Amino acid sequence: MGGQHGEETAPALDAGVLALVFRAGPLFCALPLDEVVETMRPLETRPLAGTPPYVRGLTVLRGEPAPVIDVTRLLTGADGRIDRYVAVRTGRGPVACATGPVLGVQEIRVSPPEGPSALFTGVSRALVAGVGTIGADPLLLLRGFRAVPDAVWEAAGQAPEPVP
Secondary structure, eight states: OOGGGHHHHSOOSSSOEEEEEEEETTEEEEEEGGGEEEEESOOOOBOOTTSOTTEEEEEEETTEEEEEEEHHHHHHSSOOOOOEEEEEOOTTSOEEEEESOEEEEEEEOEEOTTGGGGGOOHHHHHHEEEEEEETTEEEEEEOOOTTSOHHHHHHHHTOOOOOO
16 A cells, blocks of 8 residues: 555645545544545445445445545544545545535645644544644544555455446
């Protein structure tokens, strides 16, 4: 997977980042706009046994099987309301991020998560590119969803063809 080269493609955090802002349960999150393909209503999703709890399953995005990541469960460990799917680009194919409401595109300012970095472990450490604020609330800038486990990608590649 990504490895040590992730720093080369991270957004410049000292300048503003044009990002899609959304809710993930109690959190405000953002994805750099250049990683976002589109937003849509939640699509039919088939569960996948043996995957981490934040993997809701597989869906089909424009003819391609794609894992669906529940961003609220990934970041908080809790269930959250799913309002939208946000399709993002990754090096291995599209991923659908299941999110709460999408709030729109904004220029945001964030800092690397060095101060609260002790709070971020495992997947969330690999996923959080920066921390900022939206009004009086914290905002997490997420980077590409390269944290999707290999087993999920393998299952996506072996998904059955959709039945018309």
